[in-house]
Amino acid sequence: MALLGATPRIVNIGLDLFATTLTALDVPAVHVEWRPPASGDARLAALLSRLEGRRESIDRANVVALERLTGGAPFLVDCRPAREALELPDRTVLHSGPPLAWDRFSEPVRAAILGGIRYEGWAANDDAARAMVERGAVRLAPCHHHATAGPMAGVVTPSMPVFVVENRAYGTRGHATINEGLGKVLRYGANDDSVIARLNWIATEAGPLLGAGLRALGGIDLRALMAQALRMGDEMHQRNIAATALLTRAMMPGIAAVGGRHHAVARLAEFLAGNDQFFLNVAMAAGKSMVEPASDIAGSTLVSVMARNGTEFGIRVAGCGERWFTAPVNMPRGLYFPGFGADDANPDMGDSAIVETIGLGALSMVAAPAVARFLGAGGTTEAAAMTNEMREICAGEHPHFRIPSLDDRGAPVGIDTRLVVETSITPLINTGIASRRAGVGQIGAGVVRAPLACFTAALETLASDSIQGGE
């Protein structure tokens, strides 16, 4: 009788239709957001449930992985030809993403690979270069197999200078080429004479000068610099102006001190002043040095690599070491330069998602609302929603990368394969958009989702490993 006499108190779980209707009628109702695990997929739910039986040991492994992932101390120490820094063999071209057969590469990545071969002087034209690849005279390999992260097409050849970042907490190293700037650039699949000429200047003048300057300085603390830049509105994927300015300011004393050829310093200073994304490649090299210590930890479900080659999206998971889990890559969604649209876009490419892997980029979108607008993803509120959504699939918060507008709360970091599959929320990645045709270059910028299939594949392996482990 007491129950019937009182006003009903309503809790609504799952679909919000019932609660919304009641609220519209001024009837108080509490709504609990809930979805069935793995969007109700019985097979995946069973996988998750199997892993649940190992929760304690997985959680322990993830604590170790997260500590290593966030405890790095990356220092920018050098810039040297890939031949020396990576001991990259002759007739080798690195590309972004997971391994891929030549005939499956998209047009802009192929163009960049052929451009790299011409740049090295191994072939006089694209046809000859293509023939070399097809007959195996040039070997292709992913950047990630050589401690390197390559932006967009990610092409690295032996004579290209690469930044060397040393993670002094764990003794690992990460590398990346020097950012070429905007416009027609190799990484977006342009490969004409102007592109090759710039690469030559980078190899013969800018790279050696940067290397000598960095060696004279004894290394630049990138963790401090990146933490500072995050406080200054860079998420360090689509916005790098603060980090670029801070790095320029830190490097110039060394560069000016060693710069024997007077005009070389001025040319390099001008290049640094004109390229707001210069730091991106440095962030990627730092990221690579930071994920390496967390890349092989038995039982851990945390993601150590996310990378795209323009055809496939690949991830690596700490508990599965060097194994790739791949799925067809998604198309980015975003804003296009005048005259271009979604029909012109290549599927997503590049190792730059290393930035998201360490908690920056789209995961820290709230720190860079200007980027959200630039990518067509809305303003401050939407940027905050993106970071909040990413927290749902992350194991922790970054102790060093902190977000001022959240009263210094750490960036979400440590993407957990379990949480991705359980929530069906896949990582967001900020990205540039390349034309699907060779020679055009960048046509826009936007946001892309990692495909769920990589994560379910990884989870299956993790679950079957756990059976083999006898638990």
Next chain:
Amino acid sequence: MALLGATPRIVNIGLDLFATTLTALDVPAVHVEWRPPASGDARLAALLSRLEGRRESIDRANVVALERLTGGAPFLVDCRPAREALELPDRTVLHSGPPLAWDRFSEPVRAAILGGIRYEGWAANDDAARAMVERGAVRLAPCHHHATAGPMAGVVTPSMPVFVVENRAYGTRGHATINEGLGKVLRYGANDDSVIARLNWIATEAGPLLGAGLRALGGIDLRALMAQALRMGDEMHQRNIAATALLTRAMMPGIAAVGGRHHAVARLAEFLAGNDQFFLNVAMAAGKSMVEPASDIAGSTLVSVMARNGTEFGIRVAGCGERWFTAPVNMPRGLYFPGFGADDANPDMGDSAIVETIGLGALSMVAAPAVARFLGAGGTTEAAAMTNEMREICAGEHPHFRIPSLDDRGAPVGIDTRLVVETSITPLINTGIASRRAGVGQIGAGVVRAPLACFTAALETLASDSIQGGE
């Protein structure tokens, strides 16, 4: 009967005690914040009321003043000795704040003036320098009388290089010396041999190199740079790291191109890399160039200058041209370096409040929550409260200086003397704290309030002018 039958609905005006008590008892009450105009001061209320009769013409004048104050296009174009840039006569020493008799200057400002005289070689020691001032052989004048804004003691002598900022929208110019860095520096009243040696390096090497580099570049757009830095967490008074890095990056191509003497470029690059407050003086020169077009507009009640000499706080108001309104300066409140406390502090000093006059500094505190913490003023919430409070006394919002965490709302700008007196809210200013003893230097940083008496004095003049005007 209906009134008595229903629950009372309560609106509380003014003191919140009644509302607070009711709320604590779970009785709903709406609280209206209200204070009597001018804190109930009948004389001031009468002044305000007299000006109210002229509201339309004052508002029109303020629209013009605000447009000029916010419409500037400051470009950093040169760095040259004050002798040339300001046509500063020999045996002249500029200081910060309103004019003051020698015997009323505080110890650190006197020490800086004497140091400036020794630096010029006009006297061999402080005693001889003091004697020159006392017998009138050295003339003292405020920086603001020479289109210049001087930080802290604000000492400028003819051979010191000054930045030249050209406001290309209005043809005005502003100037400021080169920031000396931290530690023992002239502007905080230190004047030993190390201070003089650094000033000599600035005059003979850094200044000429900066000037030649800036001339080679044809000027740097400071409005764009400052708007960018505000987006990066600088309020450009106590935090200038973003602006300094952006400026360094923009200047280095010019400096490297003209830098004949190889090591001079490296030394200057190192100086720029080691001084996070380098941009402050540039912001002040820009500010001076930006307030000048709004400094003489009949009928306007907007503030065009706020400045302190360590003894008095002085303001100028657009409607009263070059006339100073002064009152004893307040003590800053803030955080002290280890070993120092409030007893060691000098009263507030410096022309750096020009930064607040153009809407930055404490007025934009919400854009720089890190600064609020550094100054002992709290975190994000407190920083937002400071900016909100400043909106109450400002005539408008800055069209170019926008705050990203407020979805790009403009910074409050155009301090209105009427609103200050009406609300009794005086401008907040971020500031460094100098030791009250000569030779010590900076001992802390904090926030200071402008004294109300300057504003009431200005309002009295404005009101009496309005009578003379016959309306």
